[in-house]
Amino acid sequence: MRHARTTATSLVLLVLATVTMTGCSGGPTSSTTVTRPRLERSLERTYANRYVALSKVTGHRGVTAKSLDAHAVCDKGGPTVDDAGPGGDWICQVAYTDPNVPNPDGSAKVEMNVHSNDCYTAAGSSKLVGPLNIVDTHGHQVVNPAFEFDGCFNPSGSGTPDGTLIIVNAVPLPGAPVAKPALTLPTGLVTPDGRGRVPLLLTCGDAPTSCSGTIDVTVQGEAASKVTYDVPSGGTKTLRAQLTRGQARDGGIITLTLHERTPPPAPAPT
Amino acid sequence: MEQALAVDVQHVVKQFGEVTAVADVSLQVAPGTVYGVLGPNGAGKTTLLRMMFGLIRPDAGTVRLFGRSWADDGPRMLDGVGGFIESPRFYPYLSGRKNLEGLARLDGGVDGDRIDDVLRTVDLADRQRDKVGGYSFGMRQRLGVAASLLRAPELLVLDEPSNGLDPAGIRDMRALIGRLAGEGLTVLLSSHDLHEVEETCDKVTIMRTGSVLYHGSIAELRERAPSSGHRFVTSDDDRAREVAATLPGLRIARSEEGDLLAYGRQDEIDAYVAALVAAGVHLRSLEPDRAPLETLFFLLTEGDAAPEVPA
């Protein structure tokens, strides 16, 4: 009887202590160890190593982690969510160089499930790395080493962002003409100049007239600047998009949204 | 130098919550005595013994064994002291002998011959390899004595050693205690059984609800005992009770069979008989009910209030 009561009391106290501890620390992602820079630095190493393993399987020679020179930028849950803390809604872009596999997108999208224990599971883009099961140079079916992989990062590693900026494909606005835009936008890794300006190499295809319009520039979903362009048909032009000081320092995913001025109706053939 | 008392308990108090288990008890036992602590269940005997063994701490007062105290000497206080509290407990998954070997280790090591000796003393030599889980109550009680004797004690403290034993077991246990006492051991024995104490002890302390009612020798107690209780069978018990109330000194009780019991000195009993006759109550039968010592014990421990011990 006495014992039963003591036991019950101890257990209740333990549960209360646990609940209190949990409750006290219930602040939103307070001082989480899962931060963008840590994730990015870890992912670029892990991705490169797994990509090298994939190149071995597919028989591509000369691919090393160094030659790939992978850089990663991550974003959690879109522009409205803080880029910190565990979760399955981390999306990263990895830019790397592999002459064997041309990548018009300039970077590979990697979906990340990051756990509170500072480890993650990453899923590569099958467009670039192929399916789960692939055939090696000997004709054996093997598991694709870059399709899905695990990694862990140092929770006390540097939390300072390294300023990597990666441009991803422009998103056509809803309701915009479905036709392929005449203007080709840059993709992949870019480096800002000393004044926080990013060069944008614009190429106008064989359009009947010159390509003109505006480009909305956002970094990690946050507006940076608006660029007005006018590129002659079949020509190229490099414009500079101004970033804020913070954006240039911290880096991020640059999204370019194109607003093409509707070209005048083509003259009737004579 | 004067020889230290085997047991010297001074003004010991122990409370459990609201309940006072031991209230200001003092007790001295000279070496070589067989001493009884007598009292009904709940009198505080076991609590007193636990404090002597350091199992519980007194709220006030001191306990010294051979001059050593728990505060000054720690477990050395128990050097030369053996015994058990309530029924002795052992590890059921070990044999009797392995239990003793382990306890001997906790005493700093005892040689195997000594274990053989004590097992023979308590008549368990032929069951020593059996697991204690299969022992009868009496065997465990005897193993408890063996465990106490392992340390070659000068003071043996036994709490209700005959509890749960059959008549033959009780006889053996008393004979064993007698034999040990004969070897010069000091024995402190607690019991709720007057016969046990009367048969084995030189001196006695009688306790009730945590307090001491009597200290002294059995012989002295016997002298102070009132005459026997008497069993009255009358024509009208209610009337007889009323008559008894008019006589100071006489105590009336009801026996388990429902008969009238009267306690008092012989002259008081005589006066009661005369008064009954005078009141017209017919006396059908009158016989002595309890031995004198038992009557005293009954009066001391079972009455509504603790009576004064007749001087």
Add this chain to the structure above:
Amino acid sequence: MNHTPTRRPGIAAVMSFETRKLLAQKRTPITLVVAAVIPIIIAIVMNGQARPPKDTLFGRFIHDSGWSMPLLLLGFAGQWLLPLLTSIVAGDIFASEDQHGSWKTILTRSTSRTQLFVGKTFVALGFALVAYVILATSTIVASVVLIGHQPLVGLNGQVIASHDAARLVIESWASVAAPLLGFTCLAIALSVLTRNVAVGIAAPVALGLVMQLVGALGGVELIRPLLLTTPLEAWHGLFADPAFSGPLVVGLVVSAVWCIVSITIAFVVFRRRDYLG
């Protein structure tokens, strides 16, 4: 007075008796045998599975390297097996005296309460280590024999040569001994406080699961490093490139603090307690 001088017993006497008591109870040898056999069975079953258990670290590589199985099991074992492995003795070693009513039997001998406490604690810690070494050895040997000693893929995707992987696997298992002993101390404390064998054995396992659950929640970063389950994963850093050991150091300190606090509370309660049973 012919006072026979009693030889003073030491902690070794308590440990010797406690060890004999442990070995006489079937549960103890059974636990050791299970610790030796279970990893072999798990290794065989896992090896026979067509689909590797990808949801635990190194699970995806079990067919590729014999070094991944011990790490998979280490991650899996921490969840409940390790607390159970130690609490089966540590949660029982004090409370079983209450269960058998035998405190009065041993407290009335020549050993002090301190000696009894220290002796029992050492035996519980010693048993935990012995059982753990058996579990670790069986796991590693069974995996390497069944699968082989191929190079291992690390936690930055790098390839770790077989001999390095062997060293890292052993270091990882060694690092988990710290929280294991932390659980031993916790079980001892629960065993002393509750005087109940069932609580002593089951509560550390339950608390381990609760801590694991709390640790897996988001937004608990402040207490996460303080949980006794966090050091169970500190070895992850050994397999990163570059390797990091911060969590191992923190884990060692956290395990030590859990152990010292638990043991201190248990000791104070044990020393001051009235034994009525």
